[in-house]
Every structure is written in C-alpha cells, then in structure tokens.
Amino acid sequence: MAAALINVPARAKRGDVIEIRTLTSHIMETGFRHTAAGDLVPRDIITSFTCRYNGIEIFHADLYPAIAANPYLSFFTVAKESGKFEFEWIGDNGYSSTASASITVE
Amino acid sequence: MRTTRRQFLSLAGSVTAAGTIPIVTLRPIDATPAMLNTAIRNVVGEAPIRTGKVKLDIPPLVENGNTVPMTVSVASPLTAADYVKSIHVFNEKNPQPNIGNFHLGPWSGRAQVSTRIRLADSQKVVAIARLSDDSFWQVAADVVVTLAACTEEVN
Numbered sequence: 040m041a042a043a044l045i046n047v048p049a050r051a052k053r054g055d056v057i058e059i060r061t062l063t064s065h066i067m068e069t070g071f072r073h074t075a076a077g078d079l080v081p082r083d084i085i086t087s088f089t090c091r092y093n094g095i096e097i098f099h100a101d102l103y104p105a106i107a108a109n110p111y112l113s114f115f116t117v118a119k120e121s122g123k124f125e126f127e128w129i130g131d132n133g134y135s136s137t138a139s140a141s142i143t144v145e
Numbered sequence: 146m147r148t149t150r151r152q153f154l155s156l157a158g159s160v161t162a163a164g165t166i167p168i169v170t171l172r173p174i175d176a177t178p179a180m181l182n183t184a185i186r187n188v189v190g191e192a193p194i195r196t197g198k199v200k201l202d203i204p205p206l207v208e209n210g211n212t213v214p215m216t217v218s219v220a221s222p223l224t225a226a227d228y229v230k231s232i233h234v235f236n237e238k239n240p241q242p243n244i245g246n247f248h249l250g251p252w253s254g255r256a257q258v259s260t261r262i263r264l265a266d267s268q269k270v271v272a273i274a275r276l277s278d279d280s281f282w283q284v285a286a287d288v289v290v291t292l293a294a295c296t297e298e299v300n
Contacts, residue, residue, distance in 0.1 A: 056254030069263070071240045097253070101246040105239050105263050107212040107294075113259035117252055 045126060047140040051118035059090065059098075060113045063128055063136060069104035085110055085130035093122035118144045181235055184242035185273065188233050189281050194273060198282040199232075201272045205287065210264040210294035217247075219256035219274040219282070229256040230275045238268040251277075263294035 046060040063085070070082025082104065090098040098114045110128075126138045185194070202216040219229045228251040234244040247258045256274070264270075267289045274282045 069240070092252075097250065099248040100258075101243075103243040103245060104241055105236060105244040107261040107263050111259070111261050113216075113257075114247070114249070115253055115255040115257055117254040119252070 042136055043126065043128070043138040045124075045138050045140045047124055047142055048118075049141075050143045050145065053118060053120075053144050055118045056115050057118050057142070058113060058115055059124065060111070061088075061090075061126055061138075062109060062111045063138075064109050065128070065130065065134070067104065067106060067108040067110060071104065083131050083134075085128050085134065087127075087129040088112060089127045089129075090114070091125045091127075092116060093120065094125075118142060120144050178237060181237050181242045181269075181271070184235055185233075185271070188246070188275075189273065192279065192281050194281045194283045196283055198276075199272050199274045199284040201270065201284045201286045203270055203286050203288055206289045207264070207291070209292045210266075210290040211292070212261045212294075213264050213288065213290075214259070215262050215270070216257065216259040217272045217274075218258075219276075221256045221274075221276065223251055223253055223256060225251050226277070228277045229253070230277055230279075232256070232258055233273045233275070234262070235271045235273070236262075236264065236268055237270075238266040239264065244270070264288055264290045265293045266290060 043061060043063040048057050051057050065085050066083060068080055068083040072080045074080060084104055085102050088100040088102060089096060097116050100112060102110060121142060121144045124140045128136045198220045200218045203213065207213050217232050217234060221227060221229045229249050232247045235242050236244055244262050249256055269285050269287055271283060271285045
C-alpha cells in the first residue's frame with residue numbers, strides 16, 4: 040500500500056546519526072467522537088509502529104488515540120551498515136501496512 | 146373552553162423555548178489528574194520520578210488541538226552502559242491519559258522522538274524517560290488549546 044511516506048538518507052558515513060521520518064495515511068478515529076445523531080464513532084487507530092534495521096528492531100512505538108490523524112514519527116539511529124529499513128504499522132480492525140527504505144553506508 | 150390570547154402566547158412561547166434547547170452530546174469524562182497518575186504509575190511502578198534530563202518541545206499556545214507538533218529529547222550519552230530505554234508521553238485532560246510509548250536503545254544515536262498529537266483541552270503534557278539503570282526522569286509542559294480535539298461531533 041502506497042500509504043506511507045518515508046524519509047531516510049540514501050547515503051551516510053559509518054557512525055553517522057541519521058534521522059528517520061515516517062508519515063502514514065490513517066484516520067486515527069479516536070472512538071470518543073459522536074455523530075450529530077448521537078452515535079459513537081467506533082475507534083479505528085494504529086496501535087503499534089515498528090522499525091527494523093536489517094531485521095533488528097531499532098524503534099518501536101505504542102500509539103494511542105491522542106496521536107493525530109496521519110501519524111508522523113521522527114526518530115534517530117546510528118548508520119552502522121548498508122541495508123534496509125523496514126517499517127510496519129499495525130492497528131484496529133486488522134489494519135496492517137508495511138514500507139521499506141534502503142541506505143548505503145560508506 | 147376558548148383559548149385566550151394570553152394562554153395561546155404563553156403556550157407558543159414554551160414550545161419555542163423547548164425547541165431551542167440544544168441537543169446535548171454526552172462527552173466522556175475527561176482524564177483527571179488521578180487518571181494521569183494511574184497511567185504514569187502503570188508504567189513507572191513505585192519507582193521515584195525525578196525532574197530533569199528530559200526536554201519537551203511543544204508550543205505553549207496552539208490554535209488547533211487536532212495536530213500539535215511535539216518533540217521529546219533526553220540528555221543521554223547513549224552508550225551500551227547508559228542509554229534511554231523508553232520515552233512515555235501523557236496528558237492530563239484528554240479522554241485517555243496516554244499519548245504514546247516510544248522504545249529506543251543504545252543504537253539510537255540521539256534520544257529524540259517527534260510526532261503530532263491531539264489535545265482536547267488546555268492542559269499539562271508530561272514526558273517521562275526510562276533510562277538503562279531503570280531510573281525515571283520527567284518534564285511537564287502546559288499547553289493552551291483554543292480549538293479542542295478528540296470529542297467534537299462528526300459531520
């Protein structure tokens with residue numbers, strides 16, 4: 040699903056601290072809102088985000104309804120080797136989305 | 146019985162008044178400071194929480210509580226012996242006290258996380274960091290919100 044925007048530097052020097060920014064499209068319905076008719080709108084959020092660097096988990100986040108729609112996350116890691124970042128979002132109603140980005144470390 | 150003009154007007158008036166009573170939307174009870182404390186204790190346990198080391202960047206005044214940029218950073222050398230295990234962010238008055246838990250490690254390079262959050266009211270936001278020695282450090286920031294998020298009606 041092309042619902043995610045990933046920003047990872049394409050190249051880095053070994054040992055550099057790099058910033059990883061991710062944005063995914065999701066309504067993040069809180070489950071606290073009502074329609075004008077008074078019905079509760081059921082919760083539909085992303086509950087978990089994981090980033091793996093060459094298969095090793097480097098960042099994990101538990102998200103709650105207080106995270107804004109289209110969750111944006113920025114975090115850092117040390118570029119240690121060339122390879123691939125894999126991103127995974129898991130949410131309510133069986134929601135699952137993945138993305139990846141590669142990096143060349145010199 | 147003939148309706149007098151006076152009776153008619155008073156009846157019409159009361160109907161109009163009833164008609165203008167707004168439809169009350171039931172809102173969930175806001176997270177109270179007690180809920181905030183409970184949520185924090187669920188993460189921290191009985192450990193003492195010290196103030197410092199953590200920095201919370203959040204605008205003091207926001208127009209729209211639906212998307213409030215927020216950055217938490219922790220002063221840490223991020224070595225194998227001394228690093229940040231996790232960062233936890235809480236609020237005082239949203240329907241739920243949790244905002245997010247972010248798990249880091251010695252490989253993080255910089256103990257900093259940014260995201261965008263929702264705030265239902267002007268309130269306090271608390272960020273707590275758990276370091277590798279299982280000590281907890283916190284910082285709080287007050288945010289004034291002019292347009293609330295979370296509980297508004299869906300159109």
